[in-house]
Amino acid sequence: MSGPALHALADLIIGARCAGCGRPQFGLCRHCRAALLAMRPLEVHRHLADFPRTVVAGEYGGVLQRVILMAKERGGLGQLPILGFLVARSVAGLLLRADASAAPVVLVPVPSARSAVVERGLDLTGTLARTAALRLRRTGLDVRVTAGLRLVRTPRDQAGLGRHERLLNLQGAFAWQGRPPRIAVVVDDVVTTGATVSAVSGALREAGVGLIGAAGIAHTVKRGGVR
Numbered sequence: 234m235s236g237p238a239l240h241a242l243a244d245l246i247i248g249a250r251c252a253g254c255g256r257p258q259f260g261l262c263r264h265c266r267a268a269l270l271a272m273r274p275l276e277v278h279r280h281l282a283d284f285p286r287t288v289v290a291g292e293y294g295g296v297l298q299r300v301i302l303m304a305k306e307r308g309g310l311g312q313l314p315i316l317g318f319l320v321a322r323s324v325a326g327l328l329l330r331a332d333a334s335a336a337p338v339v340l341v342p343v344p345s346a347r348s349a350v351v352e353r354g355l356d357l358t359g360t361l362a363r364t365a366a367l368r369l370r371r372t373g374l375d376v377r378v379t380a381g382l383r384l385v386r387t388p389r390d391q392a393g394l395g396r397h398e399r400l401l402n403l404q405g406a407f408a409w410q411g412r413p414p415r416i417a418v419v420v421d422d423v424v425t426t427g428a429t430v431s432a433v434s435g436a437l438r439e440a441g442v443g444l445i446g447a448a449g450i451a452h453t454v455k456r457g458g459v460r
């Protein structure tokens with residue numbers, strides 16, 4: 234059976250659709266995959282204390298947004314390899330800028346609240362970090378993932394909170410446990426106000442972790458300025 238016929242059949246039986254454009258398809262169609270791979274990592278700026286150098290794959294929108302939503306909300310496990318690859322590229326961008334490609338690098342996923350993990354059945358940032366580390370190790374880099382950063386207090390849901398409220402909500406929420414790594418990169422999924430990345434970076438720096446930045450998949454852009 235030819236490719237298109239197979240995909241049409243998959244759609245008929247299980248409603249298989251490309252996460253990026255909705256065409257009948259197993260997994261991502263080649264157009265959407267190509268669109269994601271064509272993106273070049275970009276640096277994100279937020280005017281917040283402790284906000285580190287941050288690199289993401291692109292702006293939150295279009296195919297990228299739909300694929301992220303599929304992974305976050307509907308447990309789109311099929312999207313994780315490509316999202317992990319995009320995070321790996323963001324990490325690589327940071328390492329190049331910091332000239333830190335020779336040293337062992339530790340990826341620190343932003344811890345998810347237990348409720349979110351249970352709800353999704355997936356620890357998204359942890360999975361992205363592990364997928365990215367695997368990709369980077371294949372290029373010969375010494376990259377590991379550690380769960381040394383803990384959520385010591387569960388913040389309330391951030392949705393609907395402004396930047397300042399988010400910062401307050403996250404104060405003291407994260408703490409490092411164990412020996413601090415010399416070179417670390419924070420891994421997050423989508424950077425919005427930057428409050429989470431700032432809070433995590435503050436906790437890491439306080440613990441003596443040598444932080445070179447944060448890597449993510451996307452960042453949100455608000456019309457009339459960056460959020």
Ligand SMILES: [Zn+2]
Pocket residue numbers: 251252253254255256261262263264265266
């Ligand atoms: Zn598609």
